[in-house]
Amino acid sequence: MVTKDKKKAVQVKALDDSPDWTFELLGQYQTEIARVANHYRLDTYTNQIEVITAEQMMDAYAGVGMPIGYNHWTFGKKFIQTEQTYKRGQMGLAYEIVINSSPCISYLMEENTMPMQALVMAHACYGHNSFFKGNYLFKSWTDASSIIDYLLFAKNYIANCEHRYGIDEVEATLDACHALMNHGVDRYKRPQKISLDEELKRQTEREEYLQSQVNRLWRTVPNSKKNTNEEQYCFPSEPQENILYFIEKNAPLLQPWQREIVRIVRKISQYFYPQKQTQVMNEGWACFWHYTILNHLYDEKLVTDKFMLEFLHSHTNVVSQQEYNSKYYSGINPYALGFNMFIDIRRICENPTEEDKEYFPEIAGSNWLDTLHFAMENFKDESFISQYLSPKLIRDFKLFHIHDDEQNNYVEIGAIHNEQGYKKIRQKLSEQYNLSNLEVNIQIIKANIEGDRSLTLRYTPHNNIELGDSKSEVIKHLHYLWKFDVKIIQEKQNGEDEIITQCPDKSSDS
Amino acid sequence: MANFIDRRLNSKNKSTVNRQRFLRRYKNQIKKSVSDAINQRGVTDIDSGENIIIPKKDLSEPVFHQGGGGVRDKVHPGNDKFATGDRIAKPPNQQGQGGGQGDASDSGEGEDDFTFSISKEEYLNLLFEDLELPNLEKNQLDKLIEYKTVRSGFCAEGVPANIDIVKSLQGSIARRIAMTSSKRRQLKECQQTLSTLCEDKHDHISEERDLKKQITDLESKIAKVPFIDTFDLRFRNFAKQAVPTSKAVMFCLMDVSGSMDQATKEMAKRFYILLYLFLSRTYKNIDVVYIRHHTQAKEVDEHEFFYSQETGGTIASSALELMSEIITKRYNDNQWNIYGAQASDGDNWADDSPHCKYLLESKILPKARYFSYIEITQRAHQTLWQQYQKVMESHSNFAIQHIKEVSDIYPVFRELFKKNTNSAA
Numbered sequence: 001m002v003t004k005d006k007k008k009a010v011q012v013k014a015l016d017d018s019p020d021w022t023f024e025l026l027g028q029y030q031t032e033i034a035r036v037a038n039h040y041r042l043d044t045y046t047n048q049i050e051v052i053t054a055e056q057m058m059d060a061y062a063g064v065g066m067p068i069g070y071n072h073w074t075f076g077k078k079f080i081q082t083e084q085t086y087k088r089g090q091m092g093l094a095y096e097i098v099i100n101s102s103p104c105i106s107y108l109m110e111e112n113t114m115p116m117q118a119l120v121m122a123h124a125c126y127g128h129n130s131f132f133k134g135n136y137l138f139k140s141w142t143d144a145s146s147i148i149d150y151l152l153f154a155k156n157y158i159a160n161c162e163h164r165y166g167i168d169e170v171e172a173t174l175d176a177c178h179a180l181m182n183h184g185v186d187r188y189k190r191p192q193k194i195s196l197d198e199e200l201k202r203q204t205e206r207e208e209y210l211q212s213q214v215n216r217l218w219r220t221v222p223n224s225k226k227n228t229n230e231e232q233y234c235f236p237s238e239p240q241e242n243i244l245y246f247i248e249k250n251a252p253l254l255q256p257w258q259r260e261i262v263r264i265v266r267k268i269s270q271y272f273y274p275q276k277q278t279q280v281m282n283e284g285w286a287c288f289w290h291y292t293i294l295n296h297l298y299d300e301k302l303v304t305d306k307f308m309l310e311f312l313h314s315h316t317n318v319v320s321q322q323e324y325n326s327k328y329y330s331g332i333n334p335y336a337l338g339f340n341m342f343i344d345i346r347r348i349c350e351n352p353t354e355e356d357k358e359y360f361p362e363i364a365g366s367n368w369l370d371t372l373h374f375a376m377e378n379f380k381d382e383s384f385i386s387q388y389l390s391p392k393l394i395r396d397f398k399l400f401h402i403h404d405d406e407q408n409n410y411v412e413i414g415a416i417h418n419e420q421g422y423k424k425i426r427q428k429l430s431e432q433y434n435l436s437n438l439e440v441n442i443q444i445i446k447a448n449i450e451g452d453r454s455l456t457l458r459y460t461p462h463n464n465i466e467l468g469d470s471k472s473e474v475i476k477h478l479h480y481l482w483k484f485d486v487k488i489i490q491e492k493q494n495g496e497d498e499i500i501t502q503c504p505d506k507s508s509d510s
Numbered sequence: 511m512a513n514f515i516d517r518r519l520n521s522k523n524k525s526t527v528n529r530q531r532f533l534r535r536y537k538n539q540i541k542k543s544v545s546d547a548i549n550q551r552g553v554t555d556i557d558s559g560e561n562i563i564i565p566k567k568d569l570s571e572p573v574f575h576q577g578g579g580g581v582r583d584k585v586h587p588g589n590d591k592f593a594t595g596d597r598i599a600k601p602p603n604q605q606g607q608g609g610g611q612g613d614a615s616d617s618g619e620g621e622d623d624f625t626f627s628i629s630k631e632e633y634l635n636l637l638f639e640d641l642e643l644p645n646l647e648k649n650q651l652d653k654l655i656e657y658k659t660v661r662s663g664f665c666a667e668g669v670p671a672n673i674d675i676v677k678s679l680q681g682s683i684a685r686r687i688a689m690t691s692s693k694r695r696q697l698k699e700c701q702q703t704l705s706t707l708c709e710d711k712h713d714h715i716s717e718e719r720d721l722k723k724q725i726t727d728l729e730s731k732i733a734k735v736p737f738i739d740t741f742d743l744r745f746r747n748f749a750k751q752a753v754p755t756s757k758a759v760m761f762c763l764m765d766v767s768g769s770m771d772q773a774t775k776e777m778a779k780r781f782y783i784l785l786y787l788f789l790s791r792t793y794k795n796i797d798v799v800y801i802r803h804h805t806q807a808k809e810v811d812e813h814e815f816f817y818s819q820e821t822g823g824t825i826a827s828s829a830l831e832l833m834s835e836i837i838t839k840r841y842n843d844n845q846w847n848i849y850g851a852q853a854s855d856g857d858n859w860a861d862d863s864p865h866c867k868y869l870l871e872s873k874i875l876p877k878a879r880y881f882s883y884i885e886i887t888q889r890a891h892q893t894l895w896q897q898y899q900k901v902m903e904s905h906s907n908f909a910i911q912h913i914k915e916v917s918d919i920y921p922v923f924r925e926l927f928k929k930n931t932n933s934a935a
Binding site for chain 2: 023026027030034046047048049050051052053055056058059062063069071072073074075076077079080081083084103107110125167171175178179180181182183321322323324325326329332397398399400401402403404405406409410411412413414415416417418420421425428429431432438439440442461462463464465466467468469470471473474477
């Protein structure tokens with residue numbers, strides 16, 4: 001903190017607040033922001049800040065957050081949509097896009113004013129960046145340092161396949177993989193560093209293999225003990241939730257290059273999986289820090305009133321929450337919820353009320369910075385909300401819970417923002433961010449490897465919600481990869497299994 | 511901690527390939543949209559791109575998602591009037607369909623169709639793809655030829671006005687160097703010998719005298735080489751180059767008698783648009799003349815041509831006569847490439863058809879590059895078709911085709927022009 005003390009001692013000269021940015025000015029702001037971020041112990045990957053034009057921003061949009069993407073028509077569709085809505089003025093472009101990589105790439109739009117660029121740098125380069133580096137999901141699921149190389153490999157590999165096997169074949173394979181992309185992630189299993197046990201086991205396996213090559217000599221001796229215990233053999237031995245992984249390893253007729261493509265899509269899906277689970281936290285964390293850092297600079301008189309007014313204007317737009325009866329309402333704004341939760345946690349630490357002490361005995365009055373870092377590192381949206389959503393925030397947002405049962409011809413208000421309702425609302429809101437409630441639970445339960453090679457999947461409904469109509473389309477894609485009969489079954493009320501869809505469709509034949 | 515990179519000058523069209531992939535994949539839908547769009551356009555309105563509409567369901571990227579039914583819990587902000595236990599009736603039409611939660615489905619169904627723009631080039635390419643235009647372009651319809659003089663190098667003969675001074679003097683220098691080089695060499699040798707002789711201590715008077723004489727001889731010979739010779743003269747050369755005229759006039763003739771309904775006219779319109787597009791790839795300026803006729807012919811504007819309804823009998827020759835008149839008056843066939851396209855349902859007053867044949871053969875076809883007749887009808891051919899068939903046998907720049915449905919237009923258009931390109935080739 002030597003620099004900071006020195007700054008304080010000398011009469012501080014405010015940074016230039018003219019709306020036009022220059023690279024020199026960006027550098028000055030960046031240095032100051034970095035200093036403050038460091039003061040708040042934000043640990044980040046090295047920043048790579050790229051200034052791009054609006055057109056390039058649209059390209060970046062189309063790449064769905066991948067800085068290097070393989071070619072596929074869906075990205076073209078995304079691009080056309082973006083371009084169309086942008087040109088008609090129905091949509092503004094984001095001020096920035098940030099990529100979970102090391103170095104951490106952030107795109108700043110050329111058109112932003114200087115205060116906007118400062119906001120964006122604090123938000124993306126220090127907020128999101130430190131989240132990527134610190135949050136446990138990102139730590140255990142993604143490898144920031146290798147993602148760019150992997151994406152480059154994927155792009156080249158797929159381009160190569162197109163040359164060799166034709167665009168149509170590759171496109172069909174990618175279509176099929178994209179349809180199953182959400183089921184290319186191990187939801188419950190963590191990727192783990194290979195333990196010593198595992199390492200030894202693998203080594204023995206290798207040895208056994210070598211030994212088996214030697215044993216060939218003795219194969220001529222008839223093996224009488226075979227075929228005794230095999231009727232009960234079921235494959236896979238446990239239900240598989242990671243459909244793409246199963247396909248990659250076990251689909252009987254896939255070409256090697258198709259397996260590699262399945263793998264690529266699976267890897268990319270896995271890379272994005274943490275982002276899906278931490279939207280509220282990630283945005284909230286970034287908003288909290290751009291707000292806190294820039295206010296810190298203001299307190300140090302490094303930025304002017306004019307700068308702050310423009311900043312606050314943009315900031316307020318981002319974190320505003322429409323109410324349910326507004327015509328602009330489109331669900332809860334993750335920026336608003338996340339930002340207010342982090343602000344609220346700080347408040348609970350610094351100025352706890354009696355209510356806070358009752359609800360949050362561990363954190364009320366604790367060091368706010370420690371608490372915030374702990375929260376950022378160890379939670380995802382679901383657990384974050386169930387842990388930290390305070391009654392005060394529920395009142396501020398006036399949250400209420402609607403219970404909708406298909407059986408009834410009415411919806412019921414389950415809870416509102418009052419003493420009786422706090423816990424229920426917290427629980428329901430948390431469930432709302434639980435991906436395993438939102439995504440469909442489909443698992444592979446049987447591959448008939450001895451007989452007709454058919455594949456059976458089971459749909460397990462959550463809250464009796466049916467599987468959507470697209471199932472018959474998706475299963476065609478699955479069939480394309482598996483190339484033998486595929487069916488999805490679901491347990492009926494009476495406990496029997498019923499086929500809900502299959503490919504090829506046999507229902508018309510019978 | 512941070513590196514700044516200015517990427518603004520990098521290429522911005524990273525998505526071009528993906529966009530093309532998209533167009534490639536949805537070619538059929540886009541083509542359909544393009545051909546639907548033709549109806550909405552004026553014949554000469556080909557300068558803009560086109561909005562393409564594709565039904566959203568065709569574009570879906572299906573994933574497993576939750577469907578209807580079941581129990582849903584949702585938290586919303588901004589409670590202003592609800593208390594725990596309140597019941598709100600569902601709108602009746604949504605009963606049992608997953609309640610009033612609009613965001614339950616992400617299949618995209620029920621949303622608007624997917625609309626986007628393609629550029630003019632993409633539009634034309636899509637439109638012409640069916641027509642195999644590249645082939646057509648290679649063997650263009652024969653055009654009226656004009657000549658223009660262009661510079662084409664230099665020649666040794668010409669009129670004094672065309673002398674190119676620089677080229678001529680360059681020639682002169684070259685000639686002088688070539689003609690004097692051996693003498694210069696001799697001169698140099700003589701001078702060298704002379705100087706060695708002079709330096710020698712002994713006297714070589716006679717030799718020196720001979721050498722000096724030789725030197726003067728050589729110098730005078732060199733001086734006698736003329737500075738410029740007729741041989742050196744170079745004249746600018748001009749050649750005549752054939753330039754096809756870029757002017758064309760397209761006559762649209764259409765029967766608007768009672769028997770032509772709007773659908774038939776729409777079909778004819780497509781044919782005219784195609785012809786116009788085709789011509790516009792070849793010619794810079796195209797005039798379009800609309801002539802409609804029943805028993806009398808009249809020159810009209812585009813809107814009236816396609817959309818006003820008349821009744822009455824049909825005398826096709828009236829239109830041909832008007833066309834011939836307009837050609838004589840306004841479109842000199844030495845300067846204009848004249849194209850005619852006649853559309854009709856085949857109805858004509860029987861006695862008039864031979865007259866049509868006569869008009870075509872004597873007045874129009876000799877002047878026109880190409881004249882096509884399309885008959886849009888489901889019925890049997892009548893006298894006009896029979897007469898025109900005779901004309902077709904004897905004239906290569908005349909073609910007739912029969913169209914039954916909209917889908918026939920592309921093939922027929924192709925057929926019309928294939929025939930002609932073959933005969934032209």
